Amino acid sequence: MGLPRTTTHCPYCALQCGISLTVDRGGVSVSPENFPTNRGGLCVKGWTAAELIGHPERLRKPLVRAIAGDRHSPLREAGWDEALDRTVAAISAGQERYGRNSVGCFGGGGLTNEKAYLLGKFARVGLRTASIDYNGRFCMSSAATAMNAAFGVDRGLPFPLADVERTGALLLVGSNLADTMPPAMRYLDELRRRGGQLVVVDPRGSATAKGATLHLRPVPGTDLALANGLLYLALRAGYVDEAYVKARTRGFGEVRAGVAAYWPDRVERITGVPVAELERTVEILGSAPDAMILTARGAEQHREGSDTAQAFINLALALGLPGRPYSGYGSITGQGNGQGGREHGQKADQLPGYRRIDDPAAREHVAGVWGIDPEELPGPGPSAYEMLSALGTGTGVRTLLVFASNVVVSAPGRDHVLERIRSLDFLAVSDIFLSETAQEADVVFPAAQWAEEEGTMTNLEGRVIRRRRALAPPGEVRDDLQIITDLADRLGRGEYFSADPRAVFEELGRASAGGAADYSGIRYDRIEAEKGVFWPCKEGEPGTQRLFTDRFATPDGRARFVRVDHRGAAEQPTEDYPYVLTTGRLMRQYQSGTQTRRVPALAAEPNAEMHPDLARRHGIEPGDRVELRTRRGRAVFPVELTDGIRPDTVFVPFHWGGESSANALTDPALDPRSRMPAFKACAVAIGGVIRP
Ligand code: SF4
Numbered sequence: 001m002g003l004p005r006t007t008t009h010c011p012y013c014a015l016q017c018g019i020s021l022t023v024d025r026g027g028v029s030v031s032p033e034n035f036p037t038n039r040g041g042l043c044v045k046g047w048t049a050a051e052l053i054g055h056p057e058r059l060r061k062p063l064v065r066a067i068a069g070d071r072h073s074p075l076r077e078a079g080w081d082e083a084l085d086r087t088v089a090a091i092s093a094g095q096e097r098y099g100r101n102s103v104g105c106f107g108g109g110g111l112t113n114e115k116a117y118l119l120g121k122f123a124r125v126g127l128r129t130a131s132i133d134y135n136g137r138f139c140m141s142s143a144a145t146a147m148n149a150a151f152g153v154d155r156g157l158p159f160p161l162a163d164v165e166r167t168g169a170l171l172l173v174g175s176n177l178a179d180t181m182p183p184a185m186r187y188l189d190e191l192r193r194r195g196g197q198l199v200v201v202d203p204r205g206s207a208t209a210k211g212a213t214l215h216l217r218p219v220p221g222t223d224l225a226l227a228n229g230l231l232y233l234a235l236r237a238g239y240v241d242e243a244y245v246k247a248r249t250r251g252f253g254e255v256r257a258g259v260a261a262y263w264p265d266r267v268e269r270i271t272g273v274p275v276a277e278l279e280r281t282v283e284i285l286g287s288a289p290d291a292m293i294l295t296a297r298g299a300e301q302h303r304e305g306s307d308t309a310q311a312f313i314n315l316a317l318a319l320g321l322p323g324r325p326y327s328g329y330g331s332i333t334g335q336g337n338g339q340g341g342r343e344h345g346q347k348a349d350q351l352p353g354y355r356r357i358d359d360p361a362a363r364e365h366v367a368g369v370w371g372i373d374p375e376e377l378p379g380p381g382p383s384a385y386e387m388l389s390a391l392g393t394g395t396g397v398r399t400l401l402v403f404a405s406n407v408v409v410s411a412p413g414r415d416h417v418l419e420r421i422r423s424l425d426f427l428a429v430s431d432i433f434l435s436e437t438a439q440e441a442d443v444v445f446p447a448a449q450w451a452e453e454e455g456t457m458t459n460l461e462g463r464v465i466r467r468r469r470a471l472a473p474p475g476e477v478r479d480d481l482q483i484i485t486d487l488a489d490r491l492g493r494g495e496y497f498s499a500d501p502r503a504v505f506e507e508l509g510r511a512s513a514g515g516a517a518d519y520s521g522i523r524y525d526r527i528e529a530e531k532g533v534f535w536p537c538k539e540g541e542p543g544t545q546r547l548f549t550d551r552f553a554t555p556d557g558r559a560r561f562v563r564v565d566h567r568g569a570a571e572q573p574t575e576d577y578p579y580v581l582t583t584g585r586l587m588r589q590y591q592s593g594t595q596t597r598r599v600p601a602l603a604a605e606p607n608a609e610m611h612p613d614l615a616r617r618h619g620i621e622p623g624d625r626v627e628l629r630t631r632r633g634r635a636v637f638p639v640e641l642t643d644g645i646r647p648d649t650v651f652v653p654f655h656w657g658g659e660s661s662a663n664a665l666t667d668p669a670l671d672p673r674s675r676m677p678a679f680k681a682c683a684v685a686i687g688g689v690i691r692p
Helices: 080-098 113-126 141-151 182-191 223-237 242-248 252-259 264-271 276-286 305-318 360-370 386-391 416-421 478-489 501-512 524-530 612-617
Strands: 005-011 018-024 026-032 061-067 076-079 103-107 132-134 169-173 197-202 214-216 293-296 328-331 399-401 426-431 443-447 455-458 461-469 577-582 608-610 625-629 634-641 647-654 667-670 681-691
Touching: 005 293, 061 080, 076 132, 080 103, 080 399, 080 426, 080 443, 103 113, 113 132, 113 360, 113 455, 113 501, 113 612, 113 667, 132 386, 141 305, 141 328, 169 276, 169 328, 182 197, 197 276, 214 276, 223 252, 223 264, 223 276, 223 305, 242 305, 252 305, 252 360, 276 293, 360 501, 386 667, 426 608, 443 478, 455 501, 461 524, 608 612, 612 634
Parallel strands: 103 132, 103 399, 169 197, 169 293, 197 214, 293 328, 399 426, 426 443, 577 647, 608 634
Antiparallel strands: 005 018, 018 026, 061 076, 061 443, 455 461, 577 681, 608 647, 625 634, 625 681
16 A cells, blocks of 8 residues: 555646645655646745755744744744734733734735635734735736726636647737646646747747747837737727627727727837737737637736736727636736635635625625624725835835735845845744845744645636645744634634634625625535635535636626726836836746745746847946846846847846845836736846856
């Protein structure tokens, strides 16, 4: 008989590849599972994920400052009672002195659904504060805003991933799947094998772009103009599906009038994409029997990110794609639980079930499930960057609890955020490693990680899946559900909280019932029997693989066109900052790198990619390091020369803190609709060149 195997999912990205874990005295080993998303494939991060479990840098005991209240004193190990008591004392003193909203929570898109739900509930019921948001604000918020406006609901992919390989034409905007989700490339390979065409929009010659039928290379921050220009050409070429537009949508007249200003020569001037390539793209999309448009962070992390996603949705609606087989619009979620993380109430403006916190009916329903008076529920709070940038100020949060998020590396304008964090009265961080943010904390809670806990995640398709426990956490490590419940107990609100994941999930189901993301029919045993269940899933009903087949989730069932216009990146190149900086991920690293930078097999360099022509202009040679400067700060990167990137653009990965921190450079200008910062385009100068 072999060793017992635990089937679960990779801890990293939203593809949530199926894996099995085998535990023996030699450690934990990973094998791929034939799960519907990864079909037996894994990337190097998944293969090496078990290295996180017994890692020597793992936090095994709570940490507190040697001198309470003195953040210059060193962190020392402590018992749970001391760590929790210090935290609750800080919460109570802060709320008494500065009001309830002066205590805030910051969550993460890697938290299980149960944790995201309980953290949202803890903020509203345990702390009774409006101050809660999470790092998904930096990830999916723009696409979510646009999808809600157009479709009445936001599910990243409103169809199963398998539909992608069956489509006739795919327009992939701002996504480098080959590096971010390598096993998903088999869907693109199969699409091509079936004769489908792939058009990639990316200022870099990424590994994904190299396999495309056509690669459009726009100036970062001009995707909205590109989308409107494609719609202009679709109208001119007669590809608009007038019958679909008439029967299933509203508002096309205004959009049609708006895109009249996006004639091809003008769009070429704005985007840098030749007219012939724009025309060819429209021909590919318009003449295919079915077609799909997928956007990701490259298009969405801008000051006009929501409008950009909206422009691509407008194009998809005009071509009659959403709700049709192997067709539609979707956004590729990044974080492991980026989808579920935004549905259960850790967002500043939401309650569970993807309900708006300012909707009286939603407040009444959720308050009823929680056993409190709706009047007790706080209203909407500040968005992630707004909270971080006001920390320690008169009206801002003064006591912050951070769960599974490394904001010192992942937030834009790093120097300002770090200064604000250092001005807090009290900071508690729950994490598995001593991240850059945890290093600033007064108290650090050592948290259980993926292979040590039970729960659910919701992958990029809206498929709710099970995370299973293969082994017990080490040392005195506790699950975040337990940590939240322990804090609630000490605050005298323990009666409202349970640390049992199954009980939390069932309560989440009740709280979500009737909402857009309805989980009320999903149970742990159903998830196991059905290889995941797609939401919405009402009690006693099957899950919903494909949304919008008959109607959209708007009151009248019709999708909405929304007119949007190009304004350009928040920051344009100038004489002092003559180039465009854009950021992104590497295959071997993940998000803020808290986990992946500690895995030797995932070692990577934080290289700045630039075109050889640009390098020559500045006397830069292979092997050099360069200083990059923006209006926010400076950072130093090794140089990688590639002729795939636009000569006016510099790309840097965002997985590092310290001297190679991409977010020391990025622009925190916020999208007025989603409050997404403008990570993907700002003006940059090349400073000094450092020779080895
Ligand atoms: Fe893990 Fe994502 Fe890699 Fe799959 S693609 S193994 S989920 S990091």
